[in-house]
């Protein structure tokens with residue numbers, strides 16, 4: 052079977068299951084121990100992800116934004132089960148994969164892929180482009196060598212490269228082209244779900260636009276589901292259907308993108324959106340200035356984690372953690388102002 | 391403003407001499423002026439020559455790079471004729487620079503306080519005590535409420551945003567006339583980025599400096615610059631006011647850049663990506679350096695490189711579309727065709 056046929060098959064079965072949840076995360080926590088002292092005892096924990104619940108629908112793009120250190124990548128890695136959650140459940144297509152061992156995970160791995168920010172670091176420089184793209188097929192499937200070759204040629208053409216690029220090495224390509232190679236590699240096993248962890252952040256805008264257009268085309272063609280992690284709010288708005296905003300390991304707000312960008316509710320989302328420099332030279336948006344820095348996730352504030360920078364903070368915010376609650380259909384916010 | 395040029399760069403060429411006789415023409419004939427109190431932005435993609443232009447002004451170009459031609463005049467005085475000892479004095483005192491990664495300029499083994507005290511005493515005849523007082527004042531000014539404690543902290547103890555504040559304090563410690571800021575906020579998160587850029591602008595007003603702001607972020611340009619240079623392939627391809635660069639965009643490269651940009655305000659189904667990628671600085675084509683990526687390329691563009699010409703009193707562009715008939719009839723040529731394409 053060629054990739055085309057396989058993908059067609061995939062597409063059909065996916066259309067039947069439209070609007071279904073592909074990924075469900077409930078109360079995910081990921082704490083990393085901090086070791087210290089002469090005996091390297093655990094003296095504390097970095098609460099990288101702290102009680103996050105979300106679901107991702109088949110075929111959609113869920114954007115995940117937040118400042119550096121807010122836990123976006125860690126959450127992505129837990130969902131892919133590259134990391135085991137400290138607490139909580141990861142359900143992929145109805146199966147709990149939270150604590151499966153590596154051998155059992157293998158069956159799921161081919162459905163879930165990741166594309167990283169740095170196409171320089173994430174591609175093995177000693178392998179040719181052909182080998183890079185065919186490696187997952189070699190490891191995970193029993194596809195024959197000539198078939199693998201044919202598939203890698205098809206994939207290269209799909210991502211806008213040429214068949215004879217197979218013989219070249221990553222260093223012979225520009226940043227944008229390397230990102231295309233990473234995408235071809237991620238597509239090789241015909242996955243359903245792809246986590247894109249800052250896939251265009253290292254690229255120049257004109258190249259970033261090429262890669263974003265490519266990702267949108269591939270999503271349509273193969274009915275892919277994306278979790279798109281980025282810190283650039285304009286990029287996330289462009290590519291996403293729904294957007295989640297993270298702050299210090301928690302979700303502050305989650306909504307369909309129109310609602311999130313037009314009617315942000317959480318004080319952090321409001322500040323974040325107002326801080327994005329706008330190319331509109333006529334109308335200047337009023338900026339909401341946040342004082343101070345992101346606190347350390349090793350020692351997060353009590354109550355609402357945003358309270359040390361929140362212009363609306365009040366007494367209750369010190370003692371009580373606000374729950375993520377639904378304000379209007381699909382629009383969730385974690386803030387005491389709305390309770 | 392116009393009457394008072396602080397820095398005039400003309401025909402600046404900085405080349406890198408690579409192996410196998412390759413020459414990277416990183417900066418290749420750049421002319422511009424920065425006026426008193428002005429914020430001039432240089433925008434362009436990676437490798438367009440923005441950083442090498444600013445490092446050339448500071449004369450911080452190392453082998454295999456070399457400034458091979460041009461003049462760089464600070465208030466009429468050509469810096470390229472100065473000895474390295476004289477330049478050391480000028481750097482920090484008259485022209486200061488801040489970088490994307492403050493750790494490139496801060497020494498990890500000295501406290502913040504001692505580094506700024508050092509800088510001040512190198513340029514100003516102050517006692518140690520007076521210099522310390524001045525540093526506390528500066529740290530307060532750039533937004534450290536606990537300036538006295540920060541004096542004794544090491545760079546790694548500060549967050550990225552705080553380090554950038556410390557860098558700014560150090561850069562303005564000797565009242566420079568010109569501050570060069572190379573991607574000062576790129577490594578920072580947006581809420582912190584806004585704090586840092588606002589701080590820079592506040593310091594500019596207060597100290598009556600001029601700023602050369604190097605950035606790849608057109609949003610930052612729109613919010614903070616007065617005038618803009620767009621660089622491509624080691625050359626300026628468009629130069630104008632901040633309003634005109636967004637509203638009367640002329641050069642096909644600038645137009646492409648703006649269309650590539652997803653925006654918070656408007657929704658587009660597809661982004662107008664520019665095809666291909668930037669040619670490396672040792673392999674520029676003979677003609678227009680943008681020719682391989684340009685949707686309007688003509689035969690002539692492959693033959694020779696257009697000049698940077700004035701097309702309006704405050705607007706220059708390097709493109710044959712605006713040279714052909716000259717003047718107004720071609721004004722919206724590139725733009726309308728680009729729009730039709732979408």
Ligand SMILES: Nc1ncnc2c1ncn2[C@@H]1O[C@H](COP(=O)(O)OP(=O)(O)OP(=O)(O)O)[C@@H](O)[C@H]1O
Pocket residue numbers: 406408414415416417434435436437438439440441442443453454455606670671
């Ligand atoms: N040490 C060096 N040796 C050889 N070539 C160099 C060196 N430094 C810079 N160049 C070349 O000079 C050109 C301009 O580089 P420059 O750093 O000024 O770009 P830039 O516009 O600042 O890019 P970025 O946005 O990535 O910072 C590039 O083609 C680069 O490869």
Ligand code: SF4
Pocket residue numbers: 317318319355356357358359361362363364365368373385386387388
């Ligand atoms: S809960 Fe309180 S501190 Fe947190 S965002 Fe809402 S108002 Fe601000």
Ligand code: SF4
Pocket residue numbers: 641642643678679680681682684685686687688691696708709710711
């Ligand atoms: S000179 Fe020609 S190739 Fe260059 S930008 Fe203008 S139209 Fe395009």
Ligand SMILES: [Mg+2]
Pocket residue numbers: 440441442572
């Ligand atoms: Mg640079």
